[in-house]
Amino acid sequence: MVQALKGVDLTVEPGEYVVILGHNGSGKSTLAKHLNALLVPTEGDVWVNGWNTRDRDHLQDIRSTVGMVFQSPDNQIVATVVEEDVAFGPENMGLPHEEIVQRVNWALDVVEMSEFRYRPPHRLSGGQKQRVAIAGMLAMRPQVLVLDESTAMLDPIGRQEVLELAHRLNREEGVTIVAITHFMEEAVEADRIVIMADGRIQLEGIPREIFTQTEALQALHMEPPLVTRLALAMRQTNPQFPGDLLTLDELITALKAHWRVPAPVLPDARKADSSPQEAIIRYEDVGRYYMRGTPLQVKAIEHVNMHVTRGEILGVIGHTGSGKSTIIQHANALIRPHEGRVLVFGEDTRDEKTNARALRRRVGLVFQQPERQLFERFVGDDVAFGPRNLGLSREEVRERVRRAMAVVGLGFDEFKDRMTFSLSGGEMRRVALAGILSLEPEVLVLDEPTAGLDPEGRAQLLERLLSWREQGETLVMVSHNMDNLAELADRLYVIARGTVLAEGTPEEIFAQVERLQEEGLNAPVVTQVMQSLANEGLLPPEATHIHRFDEAVHLLRGMI
């Protein structure tokens, strides 16, 4: 038996916006489930509006006072049509038909989903599904809305949608919000932050106070938002510089106030020196339909021209539904183009003679949330699944498993006999990655490798990938996380509406801040800072070519 929460004292006032931060396993989700009597404490009491959550007579009162939205957009929608799902709560409350209709209309209106009311949920984006889930709660007219990691599985647009909605509900409808998350960025506008670790509340206070307690945060393996980190880095060399900055605007204002040297001359953007001729994977005018030959046929991708050269880290940017996953699944012949062709190591994937399984060994593809495809009881066996399929000898399989586990930082002797499903989310992700690495592919293609991981898990995984790439291997990384790609990629493709929108070095791509924003993609925070400074005339336009944290700190320290 494990004690998940230890002596937690917490009071939430009406109208407050509270963010509870913590890593996986910190007890924050357990805490959340106590707020509406989904869980009842083994010690102590939880009071909602004066009702004790142990009191089963008030269960319905408590559940209609405290609404809760969960992490997975897919697993909390009950009905097969949006409006009926929103009606599920009011139906349970036994409200009269007219009242239900009125509440459903109102709730869909508030979350701006009225035009989708007849849609089946599987035809909504992640952000839209979460908005439906929120509407389902609002229709019960709760005073409090608990968002239990409701943004963790969303892309930046979806996350933005949900966060804006939460703040609007808090401001305009007076709904008290308790948001649970692992991302500090989401806590910037909160009234209060509560940081959990080991089942206890470790820190509590307003964002400005919390984010500047660098040492306390470090001890908890947490990082303040990038803007605050930039400010703190400035403060290290210039004690007059304020460290407690939360937003881009505050940072720019402070930098302006401390600016003391004229604009320097900066080098031009690095040009991409990759040519399709030496490509190991080449897409030539590729197009593909989804549900071809059915009434629901749609074009998933069209006129895609791309290439991957040996030894590079290639970033592929695009949000959910842009077609990026479809594109990369062509790289190992999992799917074949309906139009154009894909050449992998010179072989046409549509050619009957091409051995798809041989190509899949050379191009390792890691899916989104790959830990969901683990199936063996023991870690070692799961990693060995690939090499065994190759028909290698016992010794060779063992050697490959050992090497692959070393790359992802899981000790062979320590982990090979561990139960796969007892590992943490971050560890399981690394086991899944090792399962592909054990095929010893020449190219590694990763679809959203860090999605759903907490910041610590993210950092570890990226570090492992970089060390793998040091060995001269080729890496293709598909992501909507601009800040990650800004630090890592040599070259980028921007995918939108099923085709390639732009190609170039990160310097060239990120400099087009406005164009990215039109596609609903944000430039990395560092680039946004540089762009703002260039707009203010403090830096030359070439400053937008700077997109790595360390480079930005180096440049700015010289300026103030």
Next chain:
Amino acid sequence: MEDFELLRNVTIGQYIPTGSIIHRLDPRAKILAATFLILAISFTPSILANFLMMAVILGIAWLARIEFRYLLRGFLLGLPILIFIFVTQFLFMGRVEPAGHVFFQLGWFRITQRSLYIIILSGLRLISFVFLTSLITMTATTTELTHGVEHLLRPFRRLGVPSHELALILMVALRFVPTLAEEMEDIMKAQASRGADIGGRRMWRPDRAAKAYLPLIVPLFLNAFRRAEELVYAMEARGYVGGGGRTHFIQLKSRGLDYAVILAAFVVMLLMLLIPWPSIFGIFF
């Protein structure tokens, strides 16, 4: 295997909005009418009558403006089961007495008038069932269906039939069909990326097939259980405590045409069951 696109072949549970007269029927009328037709198919012993029922079903498909090839696609998905039934019947039904004329005999195995009759009859019935169920899901949204089932069962609530719970189970099951199909597709692709030989040449050997399916089935079930657990939390959080005291957002209304359709299906059933249909080709009942 064409590129792991599972959802493309799942026609059961896929609504095709053509806006036809069949689509606009009250779901209760559709379910009742389909029930009568299924009873007719199940209980008429005549092959001729079964051919006529097939014609009726194709007529409904025509009225619903559903193209024949979509019907056929759902049928192809069920083909392995059909072949399995066909083969077992072919092997063992020769022993059923009275056998009638014996066409062929090799030791213990025989082909008889009776066995041919059984094979053809059950083949026709199965195809009709698949077509009819596909037609229902193609012309009625899943919500219409669940509400239809719930309304039809409501009078039996007093007898202890959990009408609401059954409808909810149906709704949740249908709700997760596309989700799980997508999930299965992802798992298949992911395991293929790890060198698994899915749908490969040696799949006809049961031991190998079972081994090859394990990496698909285990994650699918684990993920389905996790989804179920999360769904339970989500439903509880929305105050779900079972059917008692619930009210309804959707209210169904039926028109004259709906009653006419139910009556027509009932008449068809009576005709199929009561008319002494003549045997065809001389060898069948």
